[in-house]
Amino acid sequence: MEPIIEVKNLMKTYKKRRTKELVHAVTDVSFTVNRGEILxxxxxxxxxxxxxxxxxxxxxxxDSGTITVNGLNNQKKRFDSLRHISAVLEGNRNLYWRLTVRENLEYFAGNRGASRKEVAGKIDDLLEKFRLKDKENELVNRLSRGMQQKLAIAVAMLAESDVILLDEPTLGLDVETGYEVRQLLREIVRDYNRTIIISTHDMDVVQDLCERTVIVNQGKIVTDDRVENLMKLFDIRSYTVTLSGLLSAQQQQLLLQQFPNHVYTPDTVQSKLEVDLAKSEEIYNLFDVLKMEATPVESIDRNTVNFEQIFMQIVKGGTNDAMVKSS
Ligand SMILES: Nc1ncnc2c1ncn2[C@@H]1O[C@H](COP(=O)(O)OP(=O)(O)OP(=O)(O)O)[C@@H](O)[C@H]1O
Incomplete structure (x- = not known):
C-alpha cells in the first residue's frame, strides 16, 4: 500500500470574531490515506x-502538524502538493449557475490552461460517464440538485489530480440519485485510479462505498479502521422474536434474569421480543424460555447491525472513549 496523504498531529483553533472565544476545532488528528482508497x-x-x-x-x-501529499509537504511545497488534490466542498456552489453544463466544464478546464479544443474529448468523456450528455446545453440553475452535484464532481475530475476530497457529496439527494452518485464515485476510483476522501453523515455512503473510515469526535480521532473490521467488531447477535400472543409472567421473569437488556413489547395479537446474545450458544436458553408455554412463535429473525448503529456506539462516549481499532 502506497500512502498518498499523510496527516500528522493536526491542530486548528478558531477565535470567534465577536466574543474572541477560542474554538478548538481540531486538537489532534493523524491518519494516512493510501492510493486508490475510498476513505x-x-x-x-x-x-x-x-x-x-x-x-x-x-x-x-x-496551527501545528503536517500534511504530506504524494511525499510533498503542503506548506513547504504548497503549489506542487496541491496540484495532486481537487475538492468539492459545497457541491453545487462550486459551479457557475448562469453557464451551461458544458460551459462550466470548458471554463474550469480553461482555468487550468487547456484550450477548448484540447479538452473537448475529455469533456465528452466526462459528460458520458456522469450521464449528463443530454443536459450539456442546460443552464446549471435549471438542473436538479443531483445533477449539479454530479457536475461538480465532473469538474473536480478535470484536473486529473490523484486525490478528490468531497464534503457531503450525497447531502439533500433523493435515494436514487444518492445511489447513482455512490456508483459514480466507485467507478472513478476503479476506472480513473483516483483516491477519494469523503466527509459524510450518510451511513449508506460509508457502508456501501468506503473501505476504511476515520471517525473524529471533538477534534480527535476515535476510530481508524476498515469498515468490514468495524462491522465484525460490533456484530452483536441481536434477535427479534414475534409471538402470536403474550409471554407468561414466569417467562418474563426468566428473560429478565437471563437477558436483562431484552425489550418486550406485549400485544395480545402479536408480541415482539428483542434479545441481544453475548454468545451464540445463548440462543438455546432463549428457546428453553419460549417453549415453556404454548404461545406460538411466528418467527425468529436475526437483526443485522448497520453502520449507523456502529457510528452511534463509537461516538456516544465522547473523547474519553478508547480508540477503537480491531486490527
Ligand atoms: N470560521 C470559524 N470560526 C469559528 N469557529 C468555527 C469556524 N469554522 C468552524 N468552527 C467551529 O469549529 C468546530 C468544528 O467545525 P467543523 O465545521 O470543522 O466541523 P464538522 O465536523 O465539519 O461539522 P458538520 O458536520 O456540522 O459540518 C465547530 O465547533 C465549529 O462551530
Missing part, C-alpha cells in the same frame, strides 16, 4: 471534519 471521514456535527478537509486542500493553515 470516509465521519463525525458528529462540529467534530472538525470540514476543518480537516480544508487544511488538506490548503484552504486553511493548521
Amino acid at each position: 470516509g471521514l465521519l463525525g458528529p456535527n462540529g467534530a472538525g471534519k470540514t476543518t480537516t478537509i480544508k487544511m488538506i486542500c490548503g484552504l486553511l493553515i493548521p
Whole structure:
C-alpha cells in the first residue's frame, strides 16, 4: 500500500470574531490515506471534519502538524502538493449557475490552461460517464440538485489530480440519485485510479462505498479502521422474536434474569421480543424460555447491525472513549 496523504498531529483553533472565544476545532488528528482508497471521514456535527478537509486542500493553515501529499509537504511545497488534490466542498456552489453544463466544464478546464479544443474529448468523456450528455446545453440553475452535484464532481475530475476530497457529496439527494452518485464515485476510483476522501453523515455512503473510515469526535480521532473490521467488531447477535400472543409472567421473569437488556413489547395479537446474545450458544436458553408455554412463535429473525448503529456506539462516549481499532 502506497500512502498518498499523510496527516500528522493536526491542530486548528478558531477565535470567534465577536466574543474572541477560542474554538478548538481540531486538537489532534493523524491518519494516512493510501492510493486508490475510498476513505470516509465521519463525525458528529462540529467534530472538525470540514476543518480537516480544508487544511488538506490548503484552504486553511493548521496551527501545528503536517500534511504530506504524494511525499510533498503542503506548506513547504504548497503549489506542487496541491496540484495532486481537487475538492468539492459545497457541491453545487462550486459551479457557475448562469453557464451551461458544458460551459462550466470548458471554463474550469480553461482555468487550468487547456484550450477548448484540447479538452473537448475529455469533456465528452466526462459528460458520458456522469450521464449528463443530454443536459450539456442546460443552464446549471435549471438542473436538479443531483445533477449539479454530479457536475461538480465532473469538474473536480478535470484536473486529473490523484486525490478528490468531497464534503457531503450525497447531502439533500433523493435515494436514487444518492445511489447513482455512490456508483459514480466507485467507478472513478476503479476506472480513473483516483483516491477519494469523503466527509459524510450518510451511513449508506460509508457502508456501501468506503473501505476504511476515520471517525473524529471533538477534534480527535476515535476510530481508524476498515469498515468490514468495524462491522465484525460490533456484530452483536441481536434477535427479534414475534409471538402470536403474550409471554407468561414466569417467562418474563426468566428473560429478565437471563437477558436483562431484552425489550418486550406485549400485544395480545402479536408480541415482539428483542434479545441481544453475548454468545451464540445463548440462543438455546432463549428457546428453553419460549417453549415453556404454548404461545406460538411466528418467527425468529436475526437483526443485522448497520453502520449507523456502529457510528452511534463509537461516538456516544465522547473523547474519553478508547480508540477503537480491531486490527
Ligand atoms: N470560521 C470559524 N470560526 C469559528 N469557529 C468555527 C469556524 N469554522 C468552524 N468552527 C467551529 O469549529 C468546530 C468544528 O467545525 P467543523 O465545521 O470543522 O466541523 P464538522 O465536523 O465539519 O461539522 P458538520 O458536520 O456540522 O459540518 C465547530 O465547533 C465549529 O462551530
